Amino acid sequence: xxxxxxxxxxxxxxxxxxxxxxxxxxxxxxxxxxxxxxxxxxxxxxxxxxxxxxxxxxxxxxxxxxxxxxxxxxxxxxxxxxxxxxxxxxxxxxxxxxxxxxxxxxxxxxxxxxxxxxxxxxxxxxxxx
Amino acid sequence: xxxxxxxxxxxxxxxxxxxxxxxxxxxxxxxxxxxxxxxxxxxxxxxxxxxxxxxxxxxxxxxxxxxxxxxxxxxxxxxxxxxxxxxxxxxxxxxxxxxxxxxxxxxxxxxxxxxxxxxxxxxxxxxxx
DNA sequence: GTCTTGCCTAGATGTATGTCAAATTAGAAG
DNA sequence: CTTCTAATTTGACATACATCTAGGCAAGAC
Numbered sequence: 001x002x003x004x005x006x007x008x009x010x011x012x013x014x015x016x017x018x019x020x021x022x023x024x025x026x027x028x029x030x031x032x033x034x035x036x037x038x039x040x041x042x043x044x045x046x047x048x049x050x051x052x053x054x055x056x057x058x059x060x061x062x063x064x065x066x067x068x069x070x071x072x073x074x075x076x077x078x079x080x081x082x083x084x085x086x087x088x089x090x091x092x093x094x095x096x097x098x099x100x101x102x103x104x105x106x107x108x109x110x111x112x113x114x115x116x117x118x119x120x121x122x123x124x125x126x127x128x129x
Numbered sequence: 130x131x132x133x134x135x136x137x138x139x140x141x142x143x144x145x146x147x148x149x150x151x152x153x154x155x156x157x158x159x160x161x162x163x164x165x166x167x168x169x170x171x172x173x174x175x176x177x178x179x180x181x182x183x184x185x186x187x188x189x190x191x192x193x194x195x196x197x198x199x200x201x202x203x204x205x206x207x208x209x210x211x212x213x214x215x216x217x218x219x220x221x222x223x224x225x226x227x228x229x230x231x232x233x234x235x236x237x238x239x240x241x242x243x244x245x246x247x248x249x250x251x252x253x254x255x256x257x258x
Numbered sequence: 259g260t261c262t263t264g265c266c267t268a269g270a271t272g273t274a275t276g277t278c279a280a281a282t283t284a285g286a287a288g
Numbered sequence: 289c290t291t292c293t294a295a296t297t298t299g300a301c302a303t304a305c306a307t308c309t310a311g312g313c314a315a316g317a318c
Binding site for chain 3: 289290291292293294295296297298299300301302303304305306307308309310311312313314315316317318
C-alpha cells in the first residue's frame with residue numbers, strides 16, 4: 001500500500017525528445033496530467049483539511065471517528081463533514097460506518113504519489129544543476 | 130538558499146507523548162503549522178501552476194524566461210504572469226530580470242519540505258499500522 | 259413506539275480565485 | 289526622443305469555495 005508507483009509521471013515521459021544519451025530525463029507535465037494532479041493538491045490546500053488528514057493519520061489505529069475530529073476545530077459539524085467529503089472524493093481518505101460512528105482512515109498510496117511528484121525523487125521537479 | 134530545513138514539522142514533534150519507546154512518533158499538525166503550510170499547497174493546486182513549475186524545473190539550465198512558458202498555454206500573458214506571481218509569493222520560485230527578459234527558477238528547498246510533509250518520511254502522515 | 263445522539267445534505271451567503279482587456283513599466287534599437 | 293518588444297499591473301467579471309443555519313436520516317436507549 002505504501003509503495004510509490006507514480007504512474008502518471010511515467011506516462012508523461014514518452015521519450016519524444018531528440019535521441020542521444022544526454023542526462024535530460026526531465027519531461028514536463030502534460031496538460032492532462034496537470035489537470036488530474038491539481039485537484040489532489042487542492043484537496044490538501046486548506047488548513048482545516050491538512051489538520052484533518054494529520055489528525056486521522058496520527059490517531060491510534062490509523063483511523064478516527066468524526067467525533068474525534070470535531071473537537072479540534074472551532075467549526076460546526078457540517079463544515080467538518082464538508083471537508084471530510086472533499087478529502088474522500090479526492091481519494092485521500094476512505095470511510096466506513098460501524099454502528100453509530102463513522103470512521104475515516106488515510107489512503108497512503110495517493111499521498112505517496114503526490115509526495116514523490118514534488119519530491120527530489122521525481123524528475124519533473126528535480127534540480128537540474 | 131537551496132537548503133531543506135523543514136523547521137515547521139520538527140516544531141510539531143515536541144515529544145510531549147508518554148514516555149516509553151513506543152513507535153508513536155506521530156504528532157498531529159498544529160493549527161498555526163497548518164495555516165502556514167496550506168498556502169504552499171494552494172500555490173500548486175492549479176493545473177497551470179503545476180505545469181509552470183514543471184516547465185521551469187525541466188528547462189535547460191534549471192531556469193526559464195517567461196517567453197519560454199507562455200507558448201505552452203492557451204492563456205494570455207497577464208494570466209501567466211499572475212500565476213508566476215502566485216508561485217513566487219509562495220516562495221516556490223524566484224526570478225530575476227536580465228536585460229529584456231525575466232528568468233524564473235525553482236526553489237527546491239520549499240518543494241522538498243512539502244514533499245517530506247506528506248511523504249512516507251514524515252511522521253505526521255506515516256502509516257501507523 | 260418516542261427520544262437522543264452522531265453524521266450528513268441542502269440552501270444561502272460572503273469571500274477568494276482564474277481569466278481577460280486595457281493600461282503601464284522596463285529595456286533595447288532605431 | 290521615438291518605437292518596438294517583454295512582462296507586469298490594474299480593474300472588471302464570472303466562477304468556485306468555505307462557512308453557516310436548518311433540516312433529514314440512521315442507530316441505539318428508553
